[in-house]
Amino acid sequence: MSKAVPASVTRLIEEFARLPGIGTKTAARLTYYLLRAPDEHTLALSEALRDLKTSTRTCSICHNITETDPCAVCADENRDAGLICVVEEPLDVLAIERTGTFTGRYHVLHGAINPMEGIGPDQLRIRELLARIGTPDVREIILATNVGLEGDATAMYIYQRARGKVRITRLARGLPVGGDLEYADSVTLAGALDGRREMDGD
Amino acid sequence: MHITHLSLTNFRNYARLEQSFPDGVIILYGNNAQGKTSLLESIYYMATSRSPYTQSDRQLISWLVLGDPLPFARLVAEISTAEGLKRVEVTLAKKLVGKSYRFVKEIRVNGLPRKVMDLLGQIRVVLFLPQDMALVEGSPSERRRYLNITLCQTNPDYCRALNQYEKVLKQRNALLKQLQENDQRRGRRSDTSQLAFWDEKLAAHGACLIAGRFRLVKELETRAQAIHRDLSGQDENLRMRYEPGFDVTDQPSGQMGFSTGDLGASALPQLPQEEITSLFIDSLRKNYALDISRGITTIGPQRDELRFLINGYDLGIYGSRGQGRTTVLALKLAELTWMEEQTGEPPILLLDEVAAELDPHRRGYLLERIDNVRQVLMTTAEPALLEDMLHVGATRWRVKAGAIEHTD
Numbered sequence: 349m350s351k352a353v354p355a356s357v358t359r360l361i362e363e364f365a366r367l368p369g370i371g372t373k374t375a376a377r378l379t380y381y382l383l384r385a386p387d388e389h390t391l392a393l394s395e396a397l398r399d400l401k402t403s404t405r406t407c408s409i410c411h412n413i414t415e416t417d418p419c420a421v422c423a424d425e426n427r428d429a430g431l432i433c434v435v436e437e438p439l440d441v442l443a444i445e446r447t448g449t450f451t452g453r454y455h456v457l458h459g460a461i462n463p464m465e466g467i468g469p470d471q472l473r474i475r476e477l478l479a480r481i482g483t484p485d486v487r488e489i490i491l492a493t494n495v496g497l498e499g500d501a502t503a504m505y506i507y508q509r510a511r512g513k514v515r516i517t518r519l520a521r522g523l524p525v526g527g528d529l530e531y532a533d534s535v536t537l538a539g540a541l542d543g544r545r546e547m548d549g550d
Numbered sequence: 551m552h553i554t555h556l557s558l559t560n561f562r563n564y565a566r567l568e569q570s571f572p573d574g575v576i577i578l579y580g581n582n583a584q585g586k587t588s589l590l591e592s593i594y595y596m597a598t599s600r601s602p603y604t605q606s607d608r609q610l611i612s613w614l615v616l617g618d619p620l621p622f623a624r625l626v627a628e629i630s631t632a633e634g635l636k637r638v639e640v641t642l643a644k645k646l647v648g649k650s651y652r653f654v655k656e657i658r659v660n661g662l663p664r665k666v667m668d669l670l671g672q673i674r675v676v677l678f679l680p681q682d683m684a685l686v687e688g689s690p691s692e693r694r695r696y697l698n699i700t701l702c703q704t705n706p707d708y709c710r711a712l713n714q715y716e717k718v719l720k721q722r723n724a725l726l727k728q729l730q731e732n733d734q735r736r737g738r739r740s741d742t743s744q745l746a747f748w749d750e751k752l753a754a755h756g757a758c759l760i761a762g763r764f765r766l767v768k769e770l771e772t773r774a775q776a777i778h779r780d781l782s783g784q785d786e787n788l789r790m791r792y793e794p795g796f797d798v799t800d801q802p803s804g805q806m807g808f809s810t811g812d813l814g815a816s817a818l819p820q821l822p823q824e825e826i827t828s829l830f831i832d833s834l835r836k837n838y839a840l841d842i843s844r845g846i847t848t849i850g851p852q853r854d855e856l857r858f859l860i861n862g863y864d865l866g867i868y869g870s871r872g873q874g875r876t877t878v879l880a881l882k883l884a885e886l887t888w889m890e891e892q893t894g895e896p897p898i899l900l901l902d903e904v905a906a907e908l909d910p911h912r913r914g915y916l917l918e919r920i921d922n923v924r925q926v927l928m929t930t931a932e933p934a935l936l937e938d939m940l941h942v943g944a945t946r947w948r949v950k951a952g953a954i955e956h957t958d
Contacts, residue, residue, distance in 0.1 A: 461744075462721070463725035497714075497717060498721075508746065
């Protein structure tokens with residue numbers, strides 16, 4: 349960067365540019381925006397950034413990101429402790445919470461099996477999941493890993509380990525709501541045909 | 551099908567080409583290094599998303615613009631097909647992907663963005679190169695590549711299975727490598743249960759490849775056999791033998807309701823695909839110790855072999871060069887008729903300097919057989935050699951320094 353730019357500005361630009369989805373130009377724009385923003389605004393951001401690391405941790409039960417341990421979901425007596433939804437990432441929890449219909453609890457694996465990237469079952473929170481399954485009140489686990497090679501491999505691995513101990517279900521694969529058949533890609537459509545269900549009128 | 555218009559920008563030595571194409575035979579002639587082969591290459595690239603000459607897309611971009619900050623090449627073909635007119639565009643450009651620059655391929659068919667996989671089959675070609683003469687005696691990987699490209703052009707399911715198979719194979723090999731390291735470090739057999747998932751996927755996609763290759767080889771064999779007999783006189787009998795990359799002869803006989811002992815490995819692909827899958831899984835399981843000790847998957851379609859036999863002798867080992875040429879010519883002509891039968895219209899035939907490789911007898915036979923092909927593009931340094939033998943007149947284009955001169 350040019351000498352016309354002070355070192356502290358350069359430093360922030362470089363930090364921003366390391367974030368996903370942000371290039372050097374956007375990083376520079378963000379930096380100069382913050383320079384011009386009111387002091388309290390910029391300081392609030394820096395506090396938020398610091399707190400992000402200092403006051404969060406992973407829940408000792410479900411391994412989701414939380415400020416309290418156990419997390420709000422795991423501590424909620426109204427949530428069904430017998431039903432566990434297994435997801436790859438904390439963001440997946442948000443997606444399922446948005447449905448507003450899931451009343452069980454979660455287990456976050458923090459990734460999926462991917463031998464090429466050196467991620468095996470030991471690098472994920474699978475052992476912790478199996479320990480949870482071992483307790484008598486867990487009735488069912490829902491495998492909500494992504495649909496794809498790595499997500500399927502993860503689901504299959506968990507299935508093999510947990511088989512016989514608990515009811516195991518996998519999220520259905522099929523068509524999106526409001527999706528026209530003619531626009532569906534053939535792989536999705538084939539999956540929907542495979543997973544078709546008997547109509548029942550009630 | 552035939553190309554009606556081709557436009558190239560910064561492709562090889564074509565800075566800019568706008569050329570309408572007639573159907574029939576087009577002879578490209580001129581000195582070396584003027585762009586005859588690059589023109590065929592551009593069409594082949596749009597048909598298969600690969601170049602027959604290079605693995606790296608970067609080399610396809612004109613070196614004159616490679617120094618630019620964001621160099622690109624663009625290929626556009628307008629094609630007349632049985633289903634109507636089509637426009638295929640491929641843009642190859644250096645782009646910022648994440649934090650680094652890469653060459654990215656963008657494809658449009660009739661103006662709509664498409665994936666690479668959807669490009670295959672839009673333009674169907676049969677390519678015949680001087681180096682194809684080595685198909686018979688070259689390495690098995692070249693024969694597998696030949697089978698893959700031929701099948702991908704006509705069968706989207708095969709193409710998808712191939713793509714998935716390669717992904718699963720990489721993951722399985724990475725896992726085998728980890729298990730190998732674990733074994734060496736801990737000095738005990740590691741847990742192989744993780745392999746089960748990859749075995750299943752590998753076998754399911756692999757069985758699709760095996761079944762597809764087997765059917766293709768069968769189809770090509772019957773056609774090539776007749777052509778070969780025509781070409782060589784009556785005394786030589788060409789056979790093509792497809793050998794799947796895993797041995798089933800060690801299966802307990804009768805297990806699948808047949809005796810593998812009598813039939814050998816060549817019987818395998820006659821089975822329904824589900825049975826191939828389960829035989830494949832069994833073989834993978836039997837090979838765990840070997841696979842882990844080598845850190846790689848030792849069986850499967852990535853090890854397939856295709857042999858050419860004449861009167862029972864393996865041509866790759868015992869054949870003469872002349873026999874090899876006759877066989878490859880028969881194979882290419884078989885491919886041409888097979889593809890026409892599969893798709894209902896003849897593909898575009900691309901012949902690169904083939905005249906120089908064939909004697910007058912074989913050359914004459916080739917030109918006679920391609921009478922019904924809608925469009926043939928052939929390059930030669932010696933146009934008179936070809937023209938004398940053509941039944942109908944050909945279009946002659948002189949190619950000079952990345953431009954086409956009409957001499958007629």
